[in-house]
Amino acid sequence: MGMELLISWSWMTWGLVGVLMISCVKKANGWLYESKLGAKQYSLPPGDLGWPFIGNMWSFLKAFKSNNPDSFTDTFVTRYGRTGIYKALMFGRPSVIVTLPETCKRVLTDDDAFKPGWPVSTTKLIGEKSFISISFEEHKRLRRLTAAPVNGYEALSLYLNYIEENVISALDKWSKMGQFEFLTYTRKLTFRIIMYIFLSSESEDVMEALEKEYTTLNYGVRAMAINIPGFVYHKALKARKKLVGILQSIVDERRNQNKGPCSLTKNNKDMLDALLSVEDEKGRKLEDDEIIDVLLMYLNAGHESSGHIIMWATVFLQAHPQYLHKAKAEQERIVKKRPATQKGLTLKEVREMEYLSNVIDETLRIVTFSLTVFREAKKDVNLNGYIIPKGWRVLVWFRTLHLDPEIYPNPREFNPSRWEDYTPKACTFLPFGAGSRLCPGNDLARLEIAIFLHYFLLGYELERANPNSELMYLPHTRPKDNCLAKLISKSQSPSP
Ligand code: HEM
Numbered sequence: 001m002g003m004e005l006l007i008s009w010s011w012m013t014w015g016l017v018g019v020l021m022i023s024c025v026k027k028a029n030g031w032l033y034e035s036k037l038g039a040k041q042y043s044l045p046p047g048d049l050g051w052p053f054i055g056n057m058w059s060f061l062k063a064f065k066s067n068n069p070d071s072f073t074d075t076f077v078t079r080y081g082r083t084g085i086y087k088a089l090m091f092g093r094p095s096v097i098v099t100l101p102e103t104c105k106r107v108l109t110d111d112d113a114f115k116p117g118w119p120v121s122t123t124k125l126i127g128e129k130s131f132i133s134i135s136f137e138e139h140k141r142l143r144r145l146t147a148a149p150v151n152g153y154e155a156l157s158l159y160l161n162y163i164e165e166n167v168i169s170a171l172d173k174w175s176k177m178g179q180f181e182f183l184t185y186t187r188k189l190t191f192r193i194i195m196y197i198f199l200s201s202e203s204e205d206v207m208e209a210l211e212k213e214y215t216t217l218n219y220g221v222r223a224m225a226i227n228i229p230g231f232v233y234h235k236a237l238k239a240r241k242k243l244v245g246i247l248q249s250i251v252d253e254r255r256n257q258n259k260g261p262c263s264l265t266k267n268n269k270d271m272l273d274a275l276l277s278v279e280d281e282k283g284r285k286l287e288d289d290e291i292i293d294v295l296l297m298y299l300n301a302g303h304e305s306s307g308h309i310i311m312w313a314t315v316f317l318q319a320h321p322q323y324l325h326k327a328k329a330e331q332e333r334i335v336k337k338r339p340a341t342q343k344g345l346t347l348k349e350v351r352e353m354e355y356l357s358n359v360i361d362e363t364l365r366i367v368t369f370s371l372t373v374f375r376e377a378k379k380d381v382n383l384n385g386y387i388i389p390k391g392w393r394v395l396v397w398f399r400t401l402h403l404d405p406e407i408y409p410n411p412r413e414f415n416p417s418r419w420e421d422y423t424p425k426a427c428t429f430l431p432f433g434a435g436s437r438l439c440p441g442n443d444l445a446r447l448e449i450a451i452f453l454h455y456f457l458l459g460y461e462l463e464r465a466n467p468n469s470e471l472m473y474l475p476h477t478r479p480k481d482n483c484l485a486k487l488i489s490k491s492q493s494p495s496p
Pocket residue numbers: 131132143150297298301302303305306309364369370373374430431432433434436437438439440441442444445
C-alpha cells in the first residue's frame with residue numbers, strides 16, 4: 001500500500017512538472033515578444049503566440065491540410081470572441097490577424113500606418129524588386145506605368161478579341177482531348193493571355209517552360225521556408241532561378257531588337273517595351289533585375305488567379321443546373337439581340353452580363369483565391385482599441401471575411417442569386433483587395449472569366465471524373481485531381 005502511494009505520488013509529481021514545463025514553453029513567445037512592450041502588452045489584441053519558433057504555423061498548416069481550413073480562425077473566435085482582431089505568431093513573426101470589414105479596411109487603406117509585410121521567404125520567391133518590397137514612391141511610379149495598360153475600357157477593348165479567339169480555340173481543342181486536367185489547361189490559357197499582354201510572346205516552348213516553373217514556384221509561397229534539397233521551398237527557389245534566367249534572355253533579346261532597324265516599324269508596344277523605356281524624374285531607367293522582378297510578379301499574379309477562378313466558376317455552374325440555366329439564358333439573350341453583321345462579343349455586351357457577373361462574384365467570394373495579404377505596422381497603431389506594435393505583421397484574412405455567416409447567410413452555399421439587387425456593405429467583399437494595392441488586373445480578370453463562361457455556357461458541358469475529389473487549400477483552393485474532366489461539345493454526341 002505504502003509502495004503504491006509512493007509510485008502514484010511520484011507520477012503526480014512528474015505529471016505536474018510536465019504540465020509546468022509545457023505551460024512555460026507555451027509562454028516563451030509571450031515573454032520573448034510581449035514583455036518587452038511594457039504597458040502596451042496589456043492592450044494587444046486577444047490571442048496567443050503559440051509554440052516557440054513555429055508559433056501558430058503548426059495549427060495553420062494542420063487546418064489547411066485538413067478538410068476544414070477555417071478551423072484555424074474559428075479557434076480564435078471560439079476562444080476569444082468575435083473581436084475580428086487576434087494576435088498570433090505567423091511565418092516567424094509576431095502578427096495580428098484581422099477578419100472583420102472595418103479592421104480589414106483600415107489596414108488596407110491606411111498607408112501612413114501600414115506597409116507591405118510579406119514574409120522574407122515570399123519576397124525571395126516573388127522578387128526583392130517586385131511590388132511587394134520596393135519603396136512607397138517606386139511602387140507608386142511603377143504601378144502607374146503598369147496598371148493603366150491592363151485596366152479601363154480602352155485597354156480591355158484591345159485585348160478582347162485576342163482573349164475571345166483563344167477561348168474559342170481552347171474550348172474546341174479541349175473537347176477533342178478526352179479526359180484532361182481542366183485546371184491545368186485553364187491556367188495555360190490565362191498564361192497565354194498575360195504573356196501576350198506583357199511580352200507579345202506566343203512561343204509555345206517558352207510558354208511551356210515558364211508555366212512549369214511557375215507551378216513549382218507557387219507551391220513554395222505558403223510552404224515552410226526550409227531551404228534544404230527535397231523540400232517544397234527549396235524547389236520553389238530553384239524554379240525562381242530558372243524563371244529569372246528565361247526572362248533575362250527575353251529582356252536581352254528585346255533590347256537587341258530595339259537597337260535594330262525593326263524597332264522603328266514596330267507599332268504594337270507591349271508592357272516589356274514600356275518597362276524598358278520608362279525613366280524617373282532624374283532620367284534613370286530601370287535595371288534588368290527590376291524589370292525582371294516586375295514581369296515575374298505580373299506574369300504570376302496575372303494567370304494563376306484567373307485560371308483558378310475560371311475553373312471554379314465552370315465547376316460550380318455545372319454542379320448547379322438552376323443557376324447554369326439562368327446564366328445561359330442571359331447569354332442567349334445577348335447573342336439573339338446582336339446585329340447580324342456583328343461577329344463575336346463586344347465590351348458593351350460583356351458589361352450587360354449582369355447575372356454572369358453575379359456568378360463571378362459568388363465564385364470569387366467562395367473560393368477567395370487570395371486567402372490573406374500581409375502588411376507591417378510602420379508605427380504603433382490603435383485598431384478598435386487594441387495596439388498593433390510597430391514592426392508587427394498584419395494579416396488581412398479575406399477568407400474568413402468572405403465566409404462570415406453574419407455577412408453571407410449559408411456562406412458555403414454557392415448561390416449567385418444572393419447578389420441580385422444586393423450591394424455589399426463597405427469592405428465586406430474584397431476579392432481584389434483595396435486601397436493603393438488594389439489588384440490592377442481586376443477588370444482584365446473579370447473580362448477573361450466572362451468571355452470564357454460565355455462560350456462555355458453556349459456550347460459545352462463539363463463532365464468531371466471525380467466530382468467529389470478532395471480539395472487542397474494551399475497555396476490555393478483546388479481539387480486534388482486538378483479537376484480531371486471531359487469537355488463535351490453540345491454539337492457532338494456525349495461520350496459513352
Ligand atoms: C481572379 C483574379 C484575381 C484575383 C482574385 C486577384 C487578387 C488580388 C489581390 C487580393 C491583390 C491585393 C494584394 C495586396 O493587397 O497586397 C492583388 C494584387 C495584384 N494583382 Fe491581382 N488578382 C487577380 C487577377 C490579376 C491579374 C489578371 C493581374 C495581371 C494583370 C493581377 C496582377 C496583380 C498585381 C501586379 C498585384 C499587386 C498590386 C500592388 O501591389 O500594387 N491580378 N490581386
